[in-house]
Amino acid sequence: MFRICSTRKLPQHVQDYLTTYATLDILTKEQRESPETFVKYAADADGIITSGMRIDDAILSRLPKLKCVSTSSVGYDHFDTDALKKHGVYATHTPTVLDETVADLTFALILATARRVVELDTVVREGRWAGRPAEWFYGVDVHHRTLGIIGMGRIGEAVARRARLGFEMDVVYHNRSRKPEVEEKLGLEYVSFEELLAKSDFVVLLTPLTEATRGLMDDAAFQKMKSSAIFINVSRGATVNEQALFKALSEGTIRAAGLDVFVKEPTPTTNPLLSLQNVVVLPHIGSATHATRDDMAMLAATNLIAVLEGRLQEARIVPELQSLIKES
Ligand SMILES: NC(=O)c1ccc[n+]([C@@H]2O[C@H](COP(=O)([O-])OP(=O)(O)OC[C@H]3O[C@@H](n4cnc5c(N)ncnc54)[C@H](O)[C@@H]3O)[C@@H](O)[C@H]2O)c1
Numbered sequence: 001m002f003r004i005c006s007t008r009k010l011p012q013h014v015q016d017y018l019t020t021y022a023t024l025d026i027l028t029k030e031q032r033e034s035p036e037t038f039v040k041y042a043a044d045a046d047g048i049i050t051s052g053m054r055i056d057d058a059i060l061s062r063l064p065k066l067k068c069v070s071t072s073s074v075g076y077d078h079f080d081t082d083a084l085k086k087h088g089v090y091a092t093h094t095p096t097v098l099d100e101t102v103a104d105l106t107f108a109l110i111l112a113t114a115r116r117v118v119e120l121d122t123v124v125r126e127g128r129w130a131g132r133p134a135e136w137f138y139g140v141d142v143h144h145r146t147l148g149i150i151g152m153g154r155i156g157e158a159v160a161r162r163a164r165l166g167f168e169m170d171v172v173y174h175n176r177s178r179k180p181e182v183e184e185k186l187g188l189e190y191v192s193f194e195e196l197l198a199k200s201d202f203v204v205l206l207t208p209l210t211e212a213t214r215g216l217m218d219d220a221a222f223q224k225m226k227s228s229a230i231f232i233n234v235s236r237g238a239t240v241n242e243q244a245l246f247k248a249l250s251e252g253t254i255r256a257a258g259l260d261v262f263v264k265e266p267t268p269t270t271n272p273l274l275s276l277q278n279v280v281v282l283p284h285i286g287s288a289t290h291a292t293r294d295d296m297a298m299l300a301a302t303n304l305i306a307v308l309e310g311r312l313q314e315a316r317i318v319p320e321l322q323s324l325i326k327e328s
C-alpha cells in the first residue's frame with residue numbers, strides 16, 4: 001500500500017478510489033499550516049494531493065519517499081519545477097476537465113462588467129431606482145464587439161468559441177506561438193500584444209503565471225488600451241500589477257475590470273481595487289462548480305495513482321517534468 005497525504009478534503013468517491021490503493025490522510029488545517037508541520041505529517045508519503053500549497057526545494061529535501069505531487073488545478077505555479085526535477089519527483093495537474101466551466105465564468109465577468117450587474121443590483125436594493133433607468137445606468141454592448149484573448153490555450157479557445165458563436169464578436173488573440181488550426185476553425189486573428197491592447201473592447205488574460213507573464217499588465221499595457229475597454233483577469237493575480245490597474249481604473253485610462261484572481265489570496269478588504277465601483281471581484285472561483293471540482297479531484301487522484309504504479313503515460317504530468325519520463 002502507498003501512503004498519500006491530501007492538503008484538502010476530497011469528495012467521498014475520490015477518497016474511496018484512493019483507499020483501494022493507499023492509506024490516505026487528509027491533513028487538518030493545523031497539520032498543513034506551516035512547512036514544518038506539513039513535512040512532519042507528510043514525512044513518509046509516496047504522494048501528495050494539493051491545490052495551491054507551495055512545494056519547493058526546502059520541502060522536497062525533507063520528503064525523501066515522495067514520488068509525485070498532484071495538484072487539483074490546471075495552474076501549477078505553486079510548484080518549483082526545477083526543484084521537483086532535481087529531486088526526481090513528478091508533478092501532475094488537471095487540464096481540460098475545467099475548460100468550459102472557466103470559460104463560462106470568464107463570460108460572467110465580461111457581462112457583469114459591461115452591463116454593470118453588481119453595481120446596479122446595489123442600486124435596486126438600496127432604493128435608488130427611481131422611475132425609468134437613467135442614462136447613468138447604461139452599460140456597453142458585448143455582442144459584435146472585439147474581444148482580445150492573451151493566452152490562446154485550452155481555456156482561451158473555449159472563451160473564443162463562446163464569443164464567436166454566441167455573441168458574434170470579432171476575436172483577436174496573442175499567444176506564445178500562433179495557432180493556425182484554431183484561427184481557421186473559429187475565425188480568429190493573431191496580433192501582437194500591443195495591437196491586441198489597442199484594438200480590443202474586452203481584454204481577457206488567460207496565460208499561466210511564469211517569469212515571462214509576471215506583471216505583464218503594467219502601466220504601459222493599460223495605457224495602450226482604449227479608454228472604453230474592459231479588462232478581465234482569470235489567470236493568476238500576479239500577472240497584473242495591481243497598483244497600475246488601480247491607477248488605470250481610477251483615472252479613466254480604462255473603463256472597468258473583472259477580476260477572479262489577486263496577487264494575495266484571499267485579498268484583504270483593504271485592497272484599494274475593492275473601493276472602486278467599476279470593478280467586479282470574485283474569490284478565485286473560475287472552476288468552482290460541484291461537477292467540475294469533482295472531476296478535478298478525481299483526475300488529481302487518478303494522475304497520482306498512475307504515477308505511483310508506473311503508468312506514466314496515463315498521467316497528466318506537467319510539461320516541465322515530462323523529461324523525467326524519458327530518464328526513468
Ligand atoms: N481563475 C481560475 O479559477 C482559473 C482556472 C483555471 C485556470 N486558470 C489559469 O488559467 C491558465 C491557463 O489555463 P489553460 O488550461 O488554458 O492553459 P494552457 O497551457 O492550455 O494555455 C495557456 C496559453 O498561454 C500561452 N502563453 C504562455 N506564456 C505566454 C506569454 N508570455 N505570452 C503569450 N502567451 C503565453 C501558452 O502558449 C498557452 O497557449 C492556468 O495556467 C491558470 O493559471 C485560472
Ligand SMILES: O=C(O)[C@H](O)CO
Binds near residue numbers: 072073074075098286
Ligand atoms: O488553476 C486552476 O485550475 C484554478 O485556478 C483552480 O485552482
